[in-house]
Amino acid sequence: VRAAILVTGDEILRGRIQEQDAGILARSLDDRGLRVERVVMVGDDLDAIAGAVGAALAEGMDLVCVSGGLGPTHDDLTMEAVARATGRGLALDAGALALVRARRAALSVDPAVARLVEEKQATLPEGALVLPPPGTAPGCLLEHGGAVVVVLPGPPWELRTMWEEALGREPLAGALARASRPRERVLRIHATPESAVVGALRGVDPQALARVRMGICAREGELEVTARWSAGDEWAADALEAAIAATAGDALYSRDGTTVDEMVARGLMSAGQTVAMAESCTGGLLGARLTARPGSSAYVLGGVVSYADSVKTGVLGVPEEILRAHGAVSAECAEAMAAGARRLTGADWALSITGVAGPGGGTDEKPVGLVCVGLAGPDGVRSVRQRRGGDREEIRARSVATALHLLRRALAGAPAV
Amino acid sequence: VRAAILVTGDEILRGRIQEQDAGILARSLDDRGLRVERVVMVGDDLDAIAGAVGAALAEGMDLVCVSGGLGPTHDDLTMEAVARATGRGLALDAGALALVRARRAALSVDPAVARLVEEKQATLPEGALVLPPPGTAPGCLLEHGGAVVVVLPGPPWELRTMWEEALGREPLAGALARASRPRERVLRIHATPESAVVGALRGVDPQALARVRMGICAREGELEVTARWSAGDEWAADALEAAIAATAGDALYSRDGTTVDEMVARGLMSAGQTVAMAESCTGGLLGARLTARPGSSAYVLGGVVSYADSVKTGVLGVPEEILRAHGAVSAECAEAMAAGARRLTGADWALSITGVAGPGGGTDEKPVGLVCVGLAGPDGVRSVRQRRGGDREEIRARSVATALHLLRRALAGAPAV
Numbered sequence: 001v002r003a004a005i006l007v008t009g010d011e012i013l014r015g016r017i018q019e020q021d022a023g024i025l026a027r028s029l030d031d032r033g034l035r036v037e038r039v040v041m042v043g044d045d046l047d048a049i050a051g052a053v054g055a056a057l058a059e060g061m062d063l064v065c066v067s068g069g070l071g072p073t074h075d076d077l078t079m080e081a082v083a084r085a086t087g088r089g090l091a092l093d094a095g096a097l098a099l100v101r102a103r104r105a106a107l108s109v110d111p112a113v114a115r116l117v118e119e120k121q122a123t124l125p126e127g128a129l130v131l132p133p134p135g136t137a138p139g140c141l142l143e144h145g146g147a148v149v150v151v152l153p154g155p156p157w158e159l160r161t162m163w164e165e166a167l168g169r170e171p172l173a174g175a176l177a178r179a180s181r182p183r184e185r186v187l188r189i190h191a192t193p194e195s196a197v198v199g200a201l202r203g204v205d206p207q208a209l210a211r212v213r214m215g216i217c218a219r220e221g222e223l224e225v226t227a228r229w230s231a232g233d234e235w236a237a238d239a240l241e242a243a244i245a246a247t248a249g250d251a252l253y254s255r256d257g258t259t260v261d262e263m264v265a266r267g268l269m270s271a272g273q274t275v276a277m278a279e280s281c282t283g284g285l286l287g288a289r290l291t292a293r294p295g296s297s298a299y300v301l302g303g304v305v306s307y308a309d310s311v312k313t314g315v316l317g318v319p320e321e322i323l324r325a326h327g328a329v330s331a332e333c334a335e336a337m338a339a340g341a342r343r344l345t346g347a348d349w350a351l352s353i354t355g356v357a358g359p360g361g362g363t364d365e366k367p368v369g370l371v372c373v374g375l376a377g378p379d380g381v382r383s384v385r386q387r388r389g390g391d392r393e394e395i396r397a398r399s400v401a402t403a404l405h406l407l408r409r410a411l412a413g414a415p416a417v
Numbered sequence: 418v419r420a421a422i423l424v425t426g427d428e429i430l431r432g433r434i435q436e437q438d439a440g441i442l443a444r445s446l447d448d449r450g451l452r453v454e455r456v457v458m459v460g461d462d463l464d465a466i467a468g469a470v471g472a473a474l475a476e477g478m479d480l481v482c483v484s485g486g487l488g489p490t491h492d493d494l495t496m497e498a499v500a501r502a503t504g505r506g507l508a509l510d511a512g513a514l515a516l517v518r519a520r521r522a523a524l525s526v527d528p529a530v531a532r533l534v535e536e537k538q539a540t541l542p543e544g545a546l547v548l549p550p551p552g553t554a555p556g557c558l559l560e561h562g563g564a565v566v567v568v569l570p571g572p573p574w575e576l577r578t579m580w581e582e583a584l585g586r587e588p589l590a591g592a593l594a595r596a597s598r599p600r601e602r603v604l605r606i607h608a609t610p611e612s613a614v615v616g617a618l619r620g621v622d623p624q625a626l627a628r629v630r631m632g633i634c635a636r637e638g639e640l641e642v643t644a645r646w647s648a649g650d651e652w653a654a655d656a657l658e659a660a661i662a663a664t665a666g667d668a669l670y671s672r673d674g675t676t677v678d679e680m681v682a683r684g685l686m687s688a689g690q691t692v693a694m695a696e697s698c699t700g701g702l703l704g705a706r707l708t709a710r711p712g713s714s715a716y717v718l719g720g721v722v723s724y725a726d727s728v729k730t731g732v733l734g735v736p737e738e739i740l741r742a743h744g745a746v747s748a749e750c751a752e753a754m755a756a757g758a759r760r761l762t763g764a765d766w767a768l769s770i771t772g773v774a775g776p777g778g779g780t781d782e783k784p785v786g787l788v789c790v791g792l793a794g795p796d797g798v799r800s801v802r803q804r805r806g807g808d809r810e811e812i813r814a815r816s817v818a819t820a821l822h823l824l825r826r827a828l829a830g831a832p833a834v
Contacts, residue, residue, distance in 0.1 A: 013453045013454070014444065015440045017440075025432070028431055036430045036432075037428075039430065039458035066650060073615055074631075075631065104612070117612045194488050195521075216492060224428070226428075280719075287702075288723075290700065292809075294776055296724075297724060301728055304722070308714070308718040314761075315719070346731075389574075394574035402723025
């Protein structure tokens with residue numbers, strides 16, 4: 001089952017916002033075994049949107065997902081474009097109008113303006129099924145020559161919410177049911193260069209390599225290796241996994257796609273333990289990532305963002321002597337920060353991060369990219385010191401990943417490195 | 418000057434990573450006055466990549482930016498695809514090889530594997546100019562029938578770094594120089610529904626509306642209104658801005674595109690003041706956003722993530738009585754958290770956030786989406802209590818935005834709301 005995703009909006013083509021809709025839809029479709037062949041993004045232009053929808057239908061896509069352009073203003077043109085691409089008229093939908101009015105009741109505006117806005121947002125391609133608005137804009141579902149077109153709002157939370165609801169509705173449910181879940185294995189490898197995988201693959205039976213579609217993605221100091229195969233070829237994926245495992249060793253930390261975030265969460269929950277944070281250069285990014293998961297209050301207590309040295313000493317109790325002798329970016333300081341956060345919060349574990357994220361502030365001795373990550377736990381403190389390339393954003397993101405891996409290893413009973 | 422962006426990678430089409438490259442390039446091109454007409458994303462497939470590059474060239478794009486697929490593994494096919502689309506052969510480039518070897522010197526792998534990897538990554542379309550690798554993969558620049566093709570690595574920090582470097586090189590610099598910076602005004606409006614803009618526009622001279630290309634983007638409780646016009650038509654943008662200003666009032670906080678993040682940073686720096694954070698449901702997201710800016714150590718001291726109530730009372734000194742009487746999600750608790758963070762860190766200002774981010778944990782009295790944001794400053798404490806729609810991610814992001822606006826208003830001398 002082939003799918004295309006079309007994202008609309010001048011703000012996307014102008015790079016003014018970080019686009020998220022394509023990834024949300026792609027992930028959901030991929031999980032269900034659909035093949036997303038293409039993502040296209042165009043501006044708020046009737047011809048461009050209608051042209052892109054028409055092109056996807058002409059190519060024989062089974063499913064076309066369109067996001068954005070459902071607002072009340074003149075530059076919201078998606079419903080009109082979809083109507084044109086599918087040879088339909090536009091019509092005010094009474095059901096959609098009632099839904100829009102219910103959502104808008106809270107917003108007090110001039111009644112004449114309210115009517116304009118409501119009627120604009122309740123006008124859909126003829127024959128389309130309305131999808132109720134999580135925000136203020138309804139979406140719709142329609143069938144065209146055997147293909148299904150889904151129209152969804154642009155704001156990511158509205159899109160996520162509406163999409164989940166749409167999954168169970170016809171004709172979308174039927175189109176999804178024709179796909180079969182992929183035979184797939186996802187391996188995750190920490191702190192290993194891509195070239196090591198090249199080396200590992202040299203030893204694999206070429207027959208096996210030919211029978212697996214493999215993808216390798218390097219991000220934030222991790223490699224994600226995905227292998228997909230057809231019925232009867234699982235042996236080939238086994239051969240591939242064995243070769244990679246032999247080369248990567250302990251660095252291959254997940255053979256079923258489980259992320260380090262999930263492993264840390266599960267490890268803490270199953271042990272009934274808690275974690276705290278002490279962050280310097282990441283400024284709260286580790287805490288934000290740990291608490292992004294629903295239910296994380298079961299194991300995250302909190303922590304301290306000690307961006308200034310005065311907070312390191314005054315709140316976390318890092319001895320002035322450590323800062324004087326070793327500086328704030330040092331294994332000693334990272335360990336004292338972690339110990340301080342553990343003491344202060346009473347958590348079983350505390351992770352700390354201190355480093356030079358740049359672009360300024362680097363020295364010969366402490367260059368940009370140098371990061372020390374500490375962990376305090378029931379068995380004492382440990383730390384890792386690393387230096388990697390990257391800009392400020394990358395250095396901060398990698399530091400958080402390093403911290404999560406340090407805790408993952410400790411939870412799995414690995415000795416201090 | 419027309420541009421297209423092509424992003425490659427199975428991991429993108431499968432939604433496994435949050436794509437960022439298209440936005441980075443789009444923003445940079447838009448700032449320089451190029452018109453990005455389309456973004457296309459395809460998988461690691463030679464035909465698909467070559468086809469998309471060829472289609473963009475056939476449409477007469479002046480610039481085609483391609484990202485991803487420059488790694489050392491078999492699924493990295495971009496150089497081959499670009500060569501095919503531009504009718505060139507592939508050749509090992511001696512300069513590129515030297516650059517790759519210099520970057521790889523630190524990675525110790527089997528010499529035979531190293532040679533394979535190096536030669537793969539140093540093989541470029543014939544006649545292309547090599548762009549030095551910030552990571553391990555070189556990119557390239559080439560001209561084809563008057564158009565410029567730029568090939569860049571997929572990891573966002575490598576792309577950002579290489580792109581900055583490439584901007585000054587021919588033939589890219591020449592193509593960029595042919596564009597002219599747009600006549601543009603960006604208005605930012607806080608906590609105002611899109612329908613209010615619809616109302617404002619009804620009062621505008623239709624002649625003026627016809628002469629401005631306007632875009633409206635709603636995100637995280639903010640509206641961004643962009644107006645572009647041609648030479649001689651600035652009066653029309655003035656009329657539009659005046660109408661929006663009359664409707665939005667104080668909510669129109671920026672008339673030159675300056676973001677709330679920038680206004681807070683400038684306000685603190687010009688006053689020589691500092692800020693601290695006390696975060697509950699956002700878990701560190703506010704601190705991460707404040708410290709995302711280079712140089713933020715001049716005004717961010719740090720703070721406390723008080724996810725558990727024990728940290729609110731034990732570290733921030735929130736009185737148990739407040740938690741008993743009002744609960745953790747209350748204006749009283751938000752104000753006590755902010756006051757505690759200010760006292761603890763000695764900052765001039767402290768922002769706090771406490772709320773129900775969901776999906777669980779909501780009650781009739783304290784539903785999901787209820788958030789209290791506090792600010793402690795030289796003149797005392799204040800807070801706002803709000804309830805908005807959205808899922809966990811949206812609620813957390815909006816809470817951070819609300820906190821930034823609270824501080825922005827206070828720095829501008831606005832009275833407590």
